[in-house]
Amino acid sequence: xxxxxxxxxxxxxxxxxxxxxxxxxxxxxxxxxxxxxxxxxxxxxxxxxxxxxxxxxxxxxxxxxxxxxxxxxxxxxxxxxx
Amino acid sequence: xxxxxxxxxxxxxxxxxxxxxxxxxxxxxxxxxxxxxxxxxxxxxxxxxxxxxxxxxxxxxxxxxxxxxxxxxxxxxxxxxxxxxxxxxxxxxxxxxxxxxxxxxxxxxxxxxxxxxxxxxxxxxxxxxxxxxxxxxxxxxxxxxxxxxxxxxxxxxxxxxxxxxxxxxxxxxxxxxxxxxxxxxxxxxxxxxxxxxxxxxxxxxxxxxxxxxxxxxxxxxxxxxxxxxxxxxxxxxxxxxxxxxxxxxxxxxxxxxxxxxxxxxxxxxxxxxxxxxxxxxxxxxxxxxxxxxxxxxxxxxxxxxxxxxxxxxxxxxxxxxxxxxxxxxxxxxxxxxxxxxxxxxxxxxxxxxxxxxxxxxxxxxxxxxxxxxxxxxxxxxxxxxxxxxxxxxxxxxxxxxxxxxxxxxxxxxxxxxxxxxxxxxxxxxxxxxxxxxxxxxxxxxxxxxxxxxxxxxxxxxxxxxxxxxxxxxxxxxxxxxxxxxxxxxxxxxxxxxxxxxxxxxxxxxxxxxxxxxxxxxxxxxxxxxxxxxxxxxxxxxxxxxxxxxxxxxxxxxxxxxxxxxxxxxxxxxxxxxxxxxxxxxxxxxxxxxxxxxxxxxxxxxxxxxxxxxxxxxxxxxxxxxxxxxxxxxxxxxxxxxxxxxxxxxxxxxx
Numbered sequence: 001x002x003x004x005x006x007x008x009x010x011x012x013x014x015x016x017x018x019x020x021x022x023x024x025x026x027x028x029x030x031x032x033x034x035x036x037x038x039x040x041x042x043x044x045x046x047x048x049x050x051x052x053x054x055x056x057x058x059x060x061x062x063x064x065x066x067x068x069x070x071x072x073x074x075x076x077x078x079x080x081x082x
Numbered sequence: 083x084x085x086x087x088x089x090x091x092x093x094x095x096x097x098x099x100x101x102x103x104x105x106x107x108x109x110x111x112x113x114x115x116x117x118x119x120x121x122x123x124x125x126x127x128x129x130x131x132x133x134x135x136x137x138x139x140x141x142x143x144x145x146x147x148x149x150x151x152x153x154x155x156x157x158x159x160x161x162x163x164x165x166x167x168x169x170x171x172x173x174x175x176x177x178x179x180x181x182x183x184x185x186x187x188x189x190x191x192x193x194x195x196x197x198x199x200x201x202x203x204x205x206x207x208x209x210x211x212x213x214x215x216x217x218x219x220x221x222x223x224x225x226x227x228x229x230x231x232x233x234x235x236x237x238x239x240x241x242x243x244x245x246x247x248x249x250x251x252x253x254x255x256x257x258x259x260x261x262x263x264x265x266x267x268x269x270x271x272x273x274x275x276x277x278x279x280x281x282x283x284x285x286x287x288x289x290x291x292x293x294x295x296x297x298x299x300x301x302x303x304x305x306x307x308x309x310x311x312x313x314x315x316x317x318x319x320x321x322x323x324x325x326x327x328x329x330x331x332x333x334x335x336x337x338x339x340x341x342x343x344x345x346x347x348x349x350x351x352x353x354x355x356x357x358x359x360x361x362x363x364x365x366x367x368x369x370x371x372x373x374x375x376x377x378x379x380x381x382x383x384x385x386x387x388x389x390x391x392x393x394x395x396x397x398x399x400x401x402x403x404x405x406x407x408x409x410x411x412x413x414x415x416x417x418x419x420x421x422x423x424x425x426x427x428x429x430x431x432x433x434x435x436x437x438x439x440x441x442x443x444x445x446x447x448x449x450x451x452x453x454x455x456x457x458x459x460x461x462x463x464x465x466x467x468x469x470x471x472x473x474x475x476x477x478x479x480x481x482x483x484x485x486x487x488x489x490x491x492x493x494x495x496x497x498x499x500x501x502x503x504x505x506x507x508x509x510x511x512x513x514x515x516x517x518x519x520x521x522x523x524x525x526x527x528x529x530x531x532x533x534x535x536x537x538x539x540x541x542x543x544x545x546x547x548x549x550x551x552x553x554x555x556x557x558x559x560x561x562x563x564x565x566x567x568x569x570x571x572x573x574x575x576x577x578x579x580x581x582x583x584x585x586x587x588x589x590x591x592x593x594x595x596x597x598x599x600x601x602x603x604x605x606x607x608x609x610x611x612x613x614x615x616x617x618x619x620x621x622x623x624x625x626x627x628x629x630x631x632x633x634x635x636x637x638x639x640x641x642x643x644x645x646x647x648x649x650x651x652x653x654x655x656x657x658x659x660x661x662x663x664x665x666x667x668x669x670x671x672x673x674x675x676x677x678x679x680x681x682x683x684x685x686x687x688x689x690x691x692x693x694x695x696x697x698x699x700x701x702x703x704x705x706x707x708x709x710x711x712x713x714x715x716x717x718x719x720x721x722x723x724x725x726x727x728x729x730x731x732x733x734x735x736x
Contacts, residue, residue, distance in 0.1 A: 014684060014688075015688065017531065017681075018531065018532070018681045018682075018684035018685045018688070019531065019680075019681055019684070032503050032504070035524050035525070035527060035528055038504075038525055038528070038696060038697065038698055039500070039504050040696030040697060040698075041696055041698075042500060044696065062500065063500070064500060064503055
């Protein structure tokens with residue numbers, strides 16, 4: 001699980017925050033509420049998830065409960081991979 | 083159409099030489115290449131760069147009254163000058179020219195400062211009253227023509243563009259204004275009278291400003307878009323007819339010129355409307371001008387061809403691709419004098435070049451229709467959100483969001499749940515003064531991530547500033563009208579009419595005229611109920627109805643396509659221009675000191691990897707690049723040009 005979190009954090013920071021100071025992102029921060037991801041960003045995120053973890057994100061899985069923070073994403077990936 | 087510049091001494095000053103005025107006006111020669119006029123005495127200096135459109139022989143400025151006690155320079159057009167002139171002659175005024183400028187001095191004699199209320203036009207005016215030892219600055223109602231000023235060492239400087247002010251005196255400070263950059267990176271424009279340069283202010287649209295020995299007075303508003311007025315009671319048929327008659331008259335007035343007048347044609351409803359009205363109700367030989375894009379995503383040539391065939395116009399087009407946009411972009415920033423978050427002004431810069439190439443100096447355009455008659459997606463989005471917020475649990479209502487933004491409609495369930503979150507549909511319209519704009523601004527705040535902590539004013543809040551500036555105007559208004567007011571006053575005035583309008587056209591000495599922004603049309607539209615502006619989610623409903631027999635069905639039924647140009651694609655595609663690497667290099671970023679280097683460099687790396695990016699990345703990259711170019715041109719490497727002699731000049735020393 002920690003490995004997923006690190007990988008996801010790195011992606012979010014590099015791609016959406018452009019920030020090298022990693023401590024600015026809390027693992028439970030909501031991407032939507034904090035304006036970290038916009039609507040085109042969600043598509044970018046899903047594309048990356050599918051490529052990186054060799055998995056398919058189904059339409060009904062595309063909900064904020066699965067994708068809206070580093071913690072939620074890591075849990076989602078872990079569930080999909082088991 | 084012209085450029086104006088000058089100064090007013092508030093304290094006794096050493097006699098300035100004419101060369102100060104020459105430097106100022108020479109920097110505006112693109113606005114008026116046909117001649118330069120000057121007036122100078124111990125108190126003021128007035129300079130005028132002339133583009134001859136009305137009264138080709140007699141239209142020299144400055145111009146004065148019979149007693150030579152009132153002098154005026156002015157940039158723009160007074161469309162009702164013939165009517166005003168006739169009234170003034172009846173009251174005993176003697177005219178020495180046929181120009182619209184002369185109307186101003188006599189009207190001022192009659193009405194004093196309130197003379198502006200009589201004018202139908204687009205103007206920036208400087209009036210010097212020798213008896214009162216004062217000057218009066220005035221700007222048109224919607225902000226079509228620009229006017230800037232600053233105060234430095236006992237002297238008040240003014241000009242059509244900021245470059246004229248910076249050309250006057252090397253000791254005038256030139257520094258970037260952090261608050262304005264924070265504003266621009268939120269709203270796309272500075273708030274209120276601020277500009278991107280510290281200490282330089284703009285005269286607001288619909289305002290006058292008096293300067294005399296006592297000092298610089300407070301800007302006085304003489305007109306505003308009043309959306310609090312009672313709504314019109316007429317039937318849709320009657321109101322559509324009234325709108326059409328008003329637009330015909332607004333077009334007719336704007337074709338008054340002693341040179342031929344052309345029209346811009348985008349392929350959308352607004353410019354097609356103007357072009358059709360010219361064709362059907364005037365005898366003007368019609369030349370039309372368009373931008374076409376190599377990249378199909380942005381191109382509207384098919385729609386343009388449709389309307390050209392329908393109205394049989396003599397049509398010309400300029401082709402844009404990534405390279406032409408990138409090549410012209412630094413010049414665009416030089417003329418805009420403002421950081422821009424999109425490259426969209428660039429094709430309009432190229433388009434005015436095309437117009438000039440064909441020997442035309444004046445074009446009519448459809449600008450303003452979206453604001454006053456309810457055309458923007460933003461209005462539609464607010465309406466849909468408000469509709470959903472009444473029944474937040476209805477999944478059927480949430481589906482409407484997908485009709486607005488097709489990219490969300492990847493599949494039926496794909497983003498309904500996301501869409502509800504993105505569009506904050508649990509907020510009700512009256513809970514937020516800026517209901518319609520808050521989401522867009524939140525997106526803009528993302529750009530603040532790139533600003534250096536050492537540069538910004540950390541205690542400054544753009545949102546607090548805009549609330550202060552707008553709250554009195556927006557209180558008690560329906561959310562749709564609030565959205566219209568914000569769009570008209572913020573984006574239209576400070577971006578569309580300036581960075582994308584006046585500056586891009588005047589860069590090639592071309593004057594834009596805007597029938598939809600005739601104040602009679604604006605006032606009529608302000609009285610319309612929302613259902614006639616946007617019926618359901620059918621935008622500009624009344625305009626479509628008014629034009630139903632004058633435009634092809636395909637144009638009338640077409641969903642509005644937002645005007646855009648390729649952004650990151652122009653700078654990081656197959657042929658990246660050399661300057662991008664320079665302006666976004668670590669050393670250039672360090673020199674300007676406005677941005678967080680590592681954050682910008684990460685964005686640049688992402689763009690290098692892939693030039694097709696989301697909205698926010700595009701705004702950030704273009705915003706940072708244009709700010710860097712602006713810094714280079716106006717702060718670090720500012721250069722004042724001054725030829726040995728100016729061509730074609732007239733000088734009055736009093």
